[in-house]
Amino acid sequence: MATIWSDRRVGELSHTPTGRTPDPVRSRFQQDYDRLLFSTPVRRLSDKTQVWPMDANDGVRTRLTHSHEVANLARSIGTRVHSSKPELFLGADLHQVIQPMLSAIGLAHDLGNPPFGHQGETAIGRWFELRKSWIFTNHHNGGPELPVAIPDDLHAEFIKFDGNPQTLRLVTKLQTNIAHLGLDLTSATLAAAIKYPVCAGNRDKQNPIAKKCGYFEAERALVNELRIETGLAEGQRHTLTWIMEACDDIAYSVLDVDDAMKKGVISPDDVLASLLADVTTSTHVAVAKAQTKFREVEAAGRRPELARDIKIGYLRAYFIEALIDHASDGFVAAREAISSFSHRTPLMDDSTLCEKLKSLAQQHAFSNPGVLRMEARGAEAIEGLMTAFWDAIHDRAPEDFDDILARRSGAKSKYVFALISQNYLEDASRAASAGGIAASVRYRELRLLTDMLSGMTDTFAIKLWEELKGMQ
The missing domain is CATH 1.10.3410.10 (putative deoxyguanosinetriphosphate triphosphohydrolase like domain)
Structure with a gap:
């Protein structure tokens, strides 16, 4: 039976439910929070901008402190509402379900944000906007048409790049797992983490909960499974x-x-x-x-x-x-x-x-002015890094076009390509069997590009760009 409080994990959704021995100490939602807390993306938030990029003042917030504070506030509100109106949560236990779920989604809500915060999102989107005349349809600028172009309704995934759908991708696919399940979180936690419950083609600027894309085409099949399990439909938010x-x-x-x-x-x-x-x-x-x-x-x-x-x-x-x-x-x-x-x-x-x-x-x-100066520096770094990594991702012989892991042609491309996380490369290769547009080479190339850039910290992005500039 579908329920928005389902504690079935992603790895269990394609199987018939079987009996399991519950953990006598921690609920699965408490385990979700623990898995997130000890994950690499959470640690990276300590070097990602909240407002003041790369600030020397240790008392100023980073995305990590911001995320912990959001988790704390969410738990407080959940507790306050449950104490007066427990029926609003349809029988869900405060300590085993409500509090740990709110802590988990509060901690995770910014994991997909690129370096330099919202300005980083803007810089990534602008890079695609400047190349939209060819990057979705042609091999290269002025080059032949792609065998499979990216449909118009998916262009927004890149031109309007947003950290929210990247968060879902990060915790369900890009973290290493023996069964390719990311952190293998519960259905309810993942559903609640989707802030904008619509795909790129269903965005609606007049609707506050649908004004942005909430999941990428690459995760459509997963989101469909989550919706079957939780009973939520397109456009419906978790409580x-x-x-x-x-x-x-x-x-x-x-x-x-x-x-x-x-x-x-x-x-x-x-x-x-x-x-x-x-x-x-x-x-x-x-x-x-x-x-x-x-x-x-x-x-x-x-x-x-x-x-x-x-x-x-x-x-x-x-x-x-x-x-x-x-x-x-x-x-x-x-x-x-x-x-x-x-x-x-x-x-x-x-x-x-x-x-x-x-x-x-x-x-x-x-x-x-200090914030704007660092944002400008960050935007320059992202622009340069996007170009460098795109050149490396795309630099392979024409006969190897379908093999995204094929040998790079140039020396610099070989070096830059070697910097890409093995997690991301594996997903880009495996997605070839996903079916649909998400399996096309160009879509996988662009997802690999945004995976790499959004996963960087502020300091790493600046240092790497300074290094790559010196190689030009």
Whole structure:
């Protein structure tokens, strides 16, 4: 029977269910979290940008700290909702199912992001956009047509490259496993990790949960199996995905501003003043609490440096508390629409506090000259690396076109191709038997290219580009 709480693993979906001895200590969802926590992609997040690329300040967040915070917030909201409305989770156990699932999808939600965050996604997409006149249809620029071109509806997988579908690909295929199952996570965890439950051809800019591609054509067969197992259909989100999305918004709004304050780009007094000056947030209870505490801090006569840090702590605590309350209340209020898969609006979209904090982050963090300078440097590195790896992937004799692992022709191509992870190469070769467009040589070449680039850390990308530039 299909259930959104299915704990059957990917490797079990093609087999008739058999009796198994449950782990007396950990549920399969707790095992999912453990598998993710100890995986290589999670460790790589420590050198991937949240806001401040390659920052020397150890107190500033990376994608790793951001992901742990999202996992923590998600678990908190799940616990809060379950304590008041357990029926919303259809009998799923809080400790064995809800909490570990939310922890797992919170930890995993950014695993597919390339170096330099969203700017990295943009740089990858731009590389394809500049070559769209031939790369999907021809052997090379001005060259003969491909035997199998990539259909128009799949171009968005590359031109609008996004880390979300790359996450699904990473944990289900690109991690080594004796049976080629990635981390072999449960059906429910994987379904809940799909933020946008549509393929590239079904994107809808007017629908917040379908505005981006949520899985690649390469994973279509897997997603179909997950849907049979969980009962979810195209365009239908898992219940817990709403909570994970809200926590990403909370972390982005509060904690990116928190980092800007820690770096001295904006002071906590400036943040409070901006909130008090805005009619949409001036009377918010969290703002009032912070204002009262600021007066107490100033009356305590602490040194300015210490008073600043104490104020930052109060802002962080009160804002997170207020937004967790908002998300929890919103989830409960939308329970019927969420259960019937008719809900469309993210839980934090009607939070004036969240929106104001996001605007402050955009103004003082994302638009900071230091951030923009490093993003420009990162974009240059990605552009150059994409070209170098494409040249290496495509550089083989015409008679070897169908063999993606064939010997490279040039010396530089041989070196660059040798840098590609064996995991990625194996998947690119095995996918030839997948059937459909995903088995075509060009599709597999482009997936291999994006697999390699998105898997890099910020530091690795910069250092490798500096090295390859010297070989030109």
